[in-house]
Every structure is written in C-alpha cells, then in structure tokens.
Amino acid sequence: MSSKANAPIGIFDSGIGGLTVVKAVMEKLPHENIIYYGDTARVPYGIKSISTVREYALQITDFLLTQQVKTILIACNTVSAAANQDVRARAGTIPVLDVVEAGTKAALRAQAASNRIGVIGTMATINSQTYEQSILKENSNKRVYSKACPMLVPLAEEGWISNEISRLTIAEYLQDFRDKSLDALILGCTHYPLFKTEIEDFLKDSGTDVIDSAVSIAAKTEALLTENELLNTSGKTGRFDCFVSDKPQRFQTLAERFLGKKLNRIEISPLL
Amino acid sequence: MSSKANAPIGIFDSGIGGLTVVKAVMEKLPHENIIYYGDTARVPYGIKSISTVREYALQITDFLLTQQVKTILIACNTVSAAANQDVRARAGTIPVLDVVEAGTKAALRAQAASNRIGVIGTMATINSQTYEQSILKENSNKRVYSKACPMLVPLAEEGWISNEISRLTIAEYLQDFRDKSLDALILGCTHYPLFKTEIEDFLKDSGTDVIDSAVSIAAKTEALLTENELLNTSGKTGRFDCFVSDKPQRFQTLAERFLGKKLNRIEISPLL
Known part of the structure; x- marks a missing residue:
C-alpha cells in the first residue's frame, strides 16, 4: 500500500x-x-x-x-x-x-430508460439548474423536473421526520411529481436522505426510483x-x-x- | 428641532x-x-x-x-x-x-394581573432564558413558560402563513400553552408577527393576549x-x-x- x-x-x-x-x-x-x-x-x-x-x-x-x-x-x-x-x-x-455528478449518474442508471427525472433541493441548488445541466450534458433526450423544498432542512433539524407535518410537507412539494410518474427522483440535498422512506412511501404507486446521492x-x-x-x-x-x-x-x-x-x-x- | x-x-x-x-x-x-x-x-x-x-x-x-x-x-x-x-x-x-425589554414590559401590562406569561422564540433565545430573567426581574411573582419554535422562521420565509401545515405546526408548538390558559404570550422572534392572526385564532378560547414586540x-x-x-x-x-x-x-x-x-x-x- x-x-x-x-x-x-x-x-x-x-x-x-x-x-x-x-x-x-x-x-x-x-x-x-x-x-x-x-x-x-x-x-x-x-x-x-x-x-x-x-x-x-x-x-x-x-x-x-x-x-x-x-x-x-x-x-x-x-x-x-x-x-x-x-x-x-x-x-x-x-x-x-x-454529489451533483454522483446523483446525476445514478439517476441515469436507475432504470433501463430513465427519461423523466425529478430533482429536489434547496432554492440555490434548484435555481442554479446544475442538476438539469448535468443530466442534459449526459443525454439531451431526458426531461428534468425541478423543485425547491426549503422546508425539508428545518424539518430534518427539528427531528420531525415522519409525523403529520412532514408528510403534508412532502405531499405539498411532491404532488406534481407523483402525478408525472417520474422514472427517478434525485434527493439533491444532503439532509433529504433522512426522509427517504417517507418520500418512497409517498411515491410508491408511481414507479419512481428515489436516488440517495450520499x-x-x-x-x-x-x-x-x-x-x-x-x-x-x-x-x-x-x-x-x-x-x-x-x-x-x-x-x-x-x-x-x-x-x-x-x-x-x-x-x-x-x-x- | x-x-x-x-x-x-x-x-x-x-x-x-x-x-x-x-x-x-x-x-x-x-x-x-x-x-x-x-x-x-x-x-x-x-x-x-x-x-x-x-x-x-x-x-x-x-x-x-x-x-x-x-x-x-x-x-x-x-x-x-x-x-x-x-x-x-x-x-x-x-x-x-x-425587543426583549419592550416585549417584557408589554406582557406585564397586558392584563390587570398578567401572572402566567408564555414566550416563544428561536432555540438560542429560549435557551438563554433572557425573557424569563427579564420578566422575573420586574416581578418575581410571575410564572413564565417558554418554548422554542424553530419551524416558524422557515415557514414564514416559505410564505406558508395560514395553510394546514402552519396551523398544525402552531398547534404542535402551542398545545401546552393553550391548556395552561396563559394571560399573555410574547412573540419572541421578529418573524413571528406574521403568524399573529393564526396564533390568536389558535388561542382564542384561552383568554391569552398575544404580544407583538415589534x-x-x-x-x-x-x-x-x-x-x-x-x-x-x-x-x-x-x-x-x-x-x-x-x-x-x-x-x-x-x-x-x-x-x-x-x-x-x-x-x-x-x-x-
């Protein structure tokens, strides 16, 4: 060595x-x-x-x-x-x-044809469109849907991971994504893996793979x-x-x- | 002049x-x-x-x-x-x-006999016990009940002022205070006046005066x-x-x- x-x-x-x-x-x-x-x-x-x-x-x-x-x-x-x-x-x-590069590659590999990819993150991450650019650079045929979810960080820090408030917040942010039946959803913030189970539960009938970039x-x-x-x-x-x-x-x-x-x-x- | x-x-x-x-x-x-x-x-x-x-x-x-x-x-x-x-x-x-001194004085004046006073604020404000000390310095016969409400700042910044999530969050934080029928409740964070109406609604049957320190x-x-x-x-x-x-x-x-x-x-x- x-x-x-x-x-x-x-x-x-x-x-x-x-x-x-x-x-x-x-x-x-x-x-x-x-x-x-x-x-x-x-x-x-x-x-x-x-x-x-x-x-x-x-x-x-x-x-x-x-x-x-x-x-x-x-x-x-x-x-x-x-x-x-x-x-x-x-x-x-x-x-x-x-983590952006790592999450992008994992999302593209998630399903045989991951064509519709969602990304959630902080305001700055989403506004920067970095995930979108990173995905489209790999494959310009993909469609990317982004959403800033600023409440998830304070919820994680308060320890409200699976109560009614966190479930309603996840639903409020991800309702559109569930309706779109995405192939993959990138958890684009290091706090979000704490909600992985709750997010998977919310999306369970939509066939979406949840990508933990950690x-x-x-x-x-x-x-x-x-x-x-x-x-x-x-x-x-x-x-x-x-x-x-x-x-x-x-x-x-x-x-x-x-x-x-x-x-x-x-x-x-x-x-x- | x-x-x-x-x-x-x-x-x-x-x-x-x-x-x-x-x-x-x-x-x-x-x-x-x-x-x-x-x-x-x-x-x-x-x-x-x-x-x-x-x-x-x-x-x-x-x-x-x-x-x-x-x-x-x-x-x-x-x-x-x-x-x-x-x-x-x-x-x-x-x-x-x-704002602490101003809020304290206003709470003590709120009712003819404000004996039971609640304070809500950030973790640092509540942990410092400043409101408690400030109130007890004025009158050591008062009882002070404090609660950190860290979710209210991000809720205000997200603009979720009067939806189901903000109402549940207020209820989660203030349930104990409502049960105690406080005389006054100090909004001990500059973001909280945005929720004054919702907090007054939640406390409406408890006879509590809500003190906006601004x-x-x-x-x-x-x-x-x-x-x-x-x-x-x-x-x-x-x-x-x-x-x-x-x-x-x-x-x-x-x-x-x-x-x-x-x-x-x-x-x-x-x-x-």
Whole structure:
C-alpha cells in the first residue's frame, strides 16, 4: 500500500448535512481515514449569493489541502452547483468528486430508460439548474423536473421526520411529481436522505426510483480510489476527524442523527 | 428641532425579520429617518454560539455608530438575549432599546394581573432564558413558560402563513400553552408577527393576549425620543436606508413581505 493510501478522504459541507455522506462512505469503505469540515458558523449556504458560496468553498478547500487529503468529496449540493469548478481548479492534482455528478449518474442508471427525472433541493441548488445541466450534458433526450423544498432542512433539524407535518410537507412539494410518474427522483440535498422512506412511501404507486446521492458518491469514491490504487488496505477501522467552524446548540444530537452513530470528538476551527 | 433630531434611528437584525420592527416604527413615527442593517450573509444567529452572536452584534453596532444614528433598536431577539449589554457598552451615550425589554414590559401590562406569561422564540433565545430573567426581574411573582419554535422562521420565509401545515405546526408548538390558559404570550422572534392572526385564532378560547414586540418597541421608541427631545418634527416622510451583508435569492419578495410595502433600494455592505 502506498503511503498516500493512508491519507484521509476530505469531505465538506456547509453544515452537518454532509455527515450523511460521511455515513455512506464509512459503510462502503470502513478502513478509510476521513476528515470532515462543516461550516456551521455560516450555514445555510442555500440562501446566499453564488459569489459568497464560492469564497467559502475555496476557504474550506484550502483547509482540507493543508490536511494532506488524497481526495475531496463536495458533500454540499449548493457548493457542487455554484463552485465545483473553482474547487477542482484549487485542488489541482487531488481528485474531486461532487454529489451533483454522483446523483446525476445514478439517476441515469436507475432504470433501463430513465427519461423523466425529478430533482429536489434547496432554492440555490434548484435555481442554479446544475442538476438539469448535468443530466442534459449526459443525454439531451431526458426531461428534468425541478423543485425547491426549503422546508425539508428545518424539518430534518427539528427531528420531525415522519409525523403529520412532514408528510403534508412532502405531499405539498411532491404532488406534481407523483402525478408525472417520474422514472427517478434525485434527493439533491444532503439532509433529504433522512426522509427517504417517507418520500418512497409517498411515491410508491408511481414507479419512481428515489436516488440517495450520499450512497451514489460513496460508490464513486470506491471506484476512484481503486482505479488510482489509493484504497486504504490496512485493515484497521478508519479514523474520523470532525471539524466545524462553530459548535451550535444541539450540535451533538443533530450530528449523531445524520451520522447514524456516536461522535466522540469535534474540533472547532473557524476559517476567518 | 435640534440637528440631532434629524439623525436616523438605527435598527438591526440577523436578517430580514427585523423589518417587522421597521414597519412598526414607520407606522408609529412616519417622519423619522431609519437605517436598517440585516446580516443576511450570516443569518440565522439563533443556531450560533453566544460568543459568535456577540462578535457579530458589535460589528453591526460599530457600523450604525459610523452612520451617526441617534438611537439603536436591537430588532433581533437572539442579540437582545446574548449581547444587549455588549451593544449598550459599545454605544456609550447613544440610547439602545431591545425587543426583549419592550416585549417584557408589554406582557406585564397586558392584563390587570398578567401572572402566567408564555414566550416563544428561536432555540438560542429560549435557551438563554433572557425573557424569563427579564420578566422575573420586574416581578418575581410571575410564572413564565417558554418554548422554542424553530419551524416558524422557515415557514414564514416559505410564505406558508395560514395553510394546514402552519396551523398544525402552531398547534404542535402551542398545545401546552393553550391548556395552561396563559394571560399573555410574547412573540419572541421578529418573524413571528406574521403568524399573529393564526396564533390568536389558535388561542382564542384561552383568554391569552398575544404580544407583538415589534409594536411594543415602536411605542417605546416614541416615548424615548419624546423624553429626550429627539423626535423628528420636520413633517417630511422619513428616509429609509436598507443595508444587508449579502443579497440572497428571493430577498426582495421576502423583505417586502416583512416590511409590508415596496422596497426600492438595498445596499450591500459586508462587515468582514
């Protein structure tokens, strides 16, 4: 195993939602060391201007590069939409994967003929039309339907995952999509995998495959590391280092809900 | 009229919610010039640590002081809770009013014997127990019931003010309060006045007075300016200057919903 294989995978998000990506990578690649950066002091990015999102994303990229990461996963849909080219340029020879690309590829593969694809995400992700462009670049015959669902993030953070309010909210946002009988629906926000079961229930008679891009990017990471002979083959359980720019109230509870397990140590490392 | 009377009133908030205070002050004091600062690049404060909220509040105070304001209104409940003493110290001889103090006084006056007072707000405001302390300092015989309602801000920003989802959310949060038949309920977040009618409807049989602290602080501002002979008596309609640290998507729509009228010019003035 090359010494570089022992280097960590860097994963970042505007806040704690990206821990759903950490969870998926841990499950797929349990021997990898992972460094996570969540910009909790400045979350949410989804309502900020594109130039602000770019500036923040580059600050985090610089932080991860100083940590000698072997690859960078952009776990934030807003950053993938607004700044993925900027992050790639800054990262140079370090490969960068992002959730938009991963979700797009998975949606196109979901069914024999995925012709009608839905995307849900934050206002910024949807307004940027990144998923739409990403899908049409792969295949211009597809039809893409997009919808911003800004209430799903606060619902996830309140822990209202499967009550009457979350079901009504999902119905309010997805009624049109159910009527259209889409082939695939991309969960284009790192918080949304928490509602995967409820969304699948709501769409159950429409034949729509629900795409969890956290799972998709974990699979792409395995392929990338294998191809570049960078898989950590030490056999030891990987180390997880969690950095945040601020430690908000209820952070521990929320982080553990997203990560799906206990989180022992969190370091506060502001970027400004 | 003294030249200082022509100086503007400075009003600030973590975002655009404080425009409900601007609206109330405009209605009460139409001849006053007003400068508003909304820290839209770093909103929401409610989930941030107290030290971060203090630092941000002082940066905005400095900005308003350079604009030669004659008084400062803290339109943000989180700042009132976490940093009102810091802002007062920095402002020196310029008087500072805050929504917590204004809401407290109004709640205590609401009924002949307001003995059981409820407070709703963001997580940070409620966890800080500022309203509780503020009320008990005035009268230690009162009983205070507090509840964080984090879903109400995103609901207001989504424009879901009086649909089934907002009604269920209000019911979920306020059921206990209705059962307790409170004398007064303080809307301890600048977004909440948008739900005043729905909250009054839900509490209609409980005899609870709903206290809108935007209206309360506008009344206190009039009293303060009158007492200090600082009322603008020019007879002209006051100028309104709106500064924000970032101009998020949908800003115009949202700002106008909170302000209750058209907003012509917004300047972007980051603090960092």
